[in-house]
Amino acid sequence: MISLIPRKDIPLALTVMTPIIAIALTLIVGAIIFATLGYDPLRALYQFFIAPVSRPDQIGDLFVKACPLIIIASGLVFCYRANVWNIGAEGQLILGAVFAGYVALTFPGLPGWAMMPLMVIAGMIGGLLWAMIPALLKTRFNTNEILVSLMLTYVAALLIDWIVRGPWRDPMSFGFPLTKMYEDAALISRIELPGIGYLGQLHWGVVGALLLAVGAWFVLSRMLVGFQVKVMGAAPRAGRFAGFSPSFVTVMVLGISGAAAGVAGMVEVSANIGQLQPDISFGYGFTAIIVAFLARLNPLAVIGAGLVVALAELGGDSAQIALGMPKVVTGVFKGILLFMLLAGETFNRFHVEIRLPKSAATKVSAGQN
Amino acid sequence: MKKFFTTMVAGAFAAVSGVSAAVADPVKVGFVYLTNPGDHGWTYAHEVARLDVNKHFGDKVETTYVENVPEGPDAARVIRELARQGNEIIFTTSFGYMDPTLKVSKEFPDVKFEHITGYKRSGNMATGNIRFYEGRYVQGVVAGMMTKSNKIGYLASFPIPEVIQGINAFALGMRSVNPDAEMSIIWVNSWYDPVKEADAAKVHIAEGADILAQHTDSPAMLQTAEKAGVHGFGQSSDMKAFAPKAQLFSSVNNWAPYYISKIEQLMDGSWSTGDGPDHWAGNTWLGMADDYLVLTEFENMPADVKAAAEAAEGKIKGGFNIFTGPYSDNQGTVILKAGEAYHDGNLWNDMNYYVEGVNGKIPG
Numbered sequence: 001m002i003s004l005i006p007r008k009d010i011p012l013a014l015t016v017m018t019p020i021i022a023i024a025l026t027l028i029v030g031a032i033i034f035a036t037l038g039y040d041p042l043r044a045l046y047q048f049f050i051a052p053v054s055r056p057d058q059i060g061d062l063f064v065k066a067c068p069l070i071i072i073a074s075g076l077v078f079c080y081r082a083n084v085w086n087i088g089a090e091g092q093l094i095l096g097a098v099f100a101g102y103v104a105l106t107f108p109g110l111p112g113w114a115m116m117p118l119m120v121i122a123g124m125i126g127g128l129l130w131a132m133i134p135a136l137l138k139t140r141f142n143t144n145e146i147l148v149s150l151m152l153t154y155v156a157a158l159l160i161d162w163i164v165r166g167p168w169r170d171p172m173s174f175g176f177p178l179t180k181m182y183e184d185a186a187l188i189s190r191i192e193l194p195g196i197g198y199l200g201q202l203h204w205g206v207v208g209a210l211l212l213a214v215g216a217w218f219v220l221s222r223m224l225v226g227f228q229v230k231v232m233g234a235a236p237r238a239g240r241f242a243g244f245s246p247s248f249v250t251v252m253v254l255g256i257s258g259a260a261a262g263v264a265g266m267v268e269v270s271a272n273i274g275q276l277q278p279d280i281s282f283g284y285g286f287t288a289i290i291v292a293f294l295a296r297l298n299p300l301a302v303i304g305a306g307l308v309v310a311l312a313e314l315g316g317d318s319a320q321i322a323l324g325m326p327k328v329v330t331g332v333f334k335g336i337l338l339f340m341l342l343a344g345e346t347f348n349r350f351h352v353e354i355r356l357p358k359s360a361a362t363k364v365s366a367g368q369n
Numbered sequence: 370m371k372k373f374f375t376t377m378v379a380g381a382f383a384a385v386s387g388v389s390a391a392v393a394d395p396v397k398v399g400f401v402y403l404t405n406p407g408d409h410g411w412t413y414a415h416e417v418a419r420l421d422v423n424k425h426f427g428d429k430v431e432t433t434y435v436e437n438v439p440e441g442p443d444a445a446r447v448i449r450e451l452a453r454q455g456n457e458i459i460f461t462t463s464f465g466y467m468d469p470t471l472k473v474s475k476e477f478p479d480v481k482f483e484h485i486t487g488y489k490r491s492g493n494m495a496t497g498n499i500r501f502y503e504g505r506y507v508q509g510v511v512a513g514m515m516t517k518s519n520k521i522g523y524l525a526s527f528p529i530p531e532v533i534q535g536i537n538a539f540a541l542g543m544r545s546v547n548p549d550a551e552m553s554i555i556w557v558n559s560w561y562d563p564v565k566e567a568d569a570a571k572v573h574i575a576e577g578a579d580i581l582a583q584h585t586d587s588p589a590m591l592q593t594a595e596k597a598g599v600h601g602f603g604q605s606s607d608m609k610a611f612a613p614k615a616q617l618f619s620s621v622n623n624w625a626p627y628y629i630s631k632i633e634q635l636m637d638g639s640w641s642t643g644d645g646p647d648h649w650a651g652n653t654w655l656g657m658a659d660d661y662l663v664l665t666e667f668e669n670m671p672a673d674v675k676a677a678a679e680a681a682e683g684k685i686k687g688g689f690n691i692f693t694g695p696y697s698d699n700q701g702t703v704i705l706k707a708g709e710a711y712h713d714g715n716l717w718n719d720m721n722y723y724v725e726g727v728n729g730k731i732p733g
Contacts, residue, residue: 061446064442065446161558165527165528165732176464176527176529177527177529201442201445201446268442272441272442272445273441273442274468275468277440277441277465279439279440279441279465280441282439282441282443314446317435317443317446317447317450318450320435320436321433321435321447321450321451321454322454324433324434326405326436327405327436327437328405
């Protein structure tokens, strides 16, 4: 029997060293793979980790790429801390974008000061309502929220597909599945830094994402609701004795993560796309799950984890452009990086114990005879 | 560890200097692909053309491509990066790159952009397209003569003008030789989804279709046809290898002359967006007469069908306008009277109907 035993005291040095060792291992394994495939390993690693952040505008773009991941993961942290498994952030993101899009397209004349807050609220409501379906089904009928939330993602994708091909299609789009472009008031503008100008595509949504992560940290570590979430996740029985309602916590964490994903959808469309189209997210809702775990379910660490995952994404593109490395190879490398980081994290918190139970051992030897 | 970093930094410098050394001489050409060349369809055809560009220009050009680029904000980032890396002309090869290309074209006024299949242009962004529908007319002629059940099954991707043009051109070809034949359309809602394409082909066959045609990119439909013993047409590239007995012919997208002419224009300074008085005439939008669309060998068909196909191909190459009256839509409303014909603008703006011979109605 192989079992993972939680470590009692984790030395600080180990915690600090774990990600460093994981990245070092990634570099070694990656270099071997690149060399085997005929790429200069140093050039390849340079393209992955340094080239994508070698200019100020690229650093801006890195934050832009990380933005939806940080927003979504900040919400998912609540779910996973409470042992509620929301896998459907991708669908909640789409609904948020659709609701916000409704505001932008139905009331194009709204002034900026009214438009933005209304779109944010609409995005939150869209994501929240979509997350309420698995929440209510779970609390009422004890359905499995993993399945329900995941499958609703596909429903959401078909819904936006139908909306942009049918009722909301721009009559001037020559039949292409696109809505009208949003008015300027509905677009999130880029940040103009005094004396520097624009930093790539860096937009105000990124600032919002960072504030949101800090806010999530504050709620989780300093407020009663955060305490409830943690207790219900770690010791549900104790939570019930303390008078916390499991149903309430389930509904609340799904609501929080749904609303966050909805905001991410609104930001992604308003900052980067400017109109609704069949595909508005490229797996951000799923990638954010990795980000949340990479961050050890700590909203502040989500910022760093989001940036690391975004860097791996941009590095893949840069290796393609500079070295002609196929997307599948860059995908494998990204996978190795995330695997190493998560595995390192696991070995940091647990130590492995291998025991052969006596009865099982005799059974095996009996079988061989 | 220290040594590792030293080598790392050295490698970094080597990489950077390698890039800057390459900027000096050859013209750098960038390509953005929607899927990867392994799709054996749309992107494969672009990749073949890119290799033709390399062959044609030798070391006078340096081409770079980025594959699997989603149609959205990532596209803008990739296009921008290609522009920054010194590519002087960038071909973005899918409709959904239109707005990202337009956006980046304004940021890089000195770089030329060529967007495939779109309609928006700017001072340094031109558009290019192939008259895919011409090949579909010939397919219709062959299908109309070959079918015994008078049922043709058609796989369509999205109800956009290009696809509607294809359906109607096919039906006009079909009805020109067989007034009893009818087409049914199944919308796959994807350009490339082998599983859904195969399923849709099975549905068509189960409903009695004995000829299949597709406006999707994978060879899955032809593979299904091969197994079921019916015939069909390949798309974008020659798919004979996947269905040696089933493929009647493929309409092959030949982007090489377009790429080569545009790069030559860039080199000799004559590159322009081709703005003409008619928005559509300003585009590079050519077809079989200019070898932008090439039909593979006519196979697996009797001699008289082959002769008719060759005649139809020759007629189109000779300037025959497929969308010439008289014809009606499938509700019986007269669209064009005898002697009337569509010009290019009509093909994009006015074709919101199926012609006679197509069952059903356009979704959305």
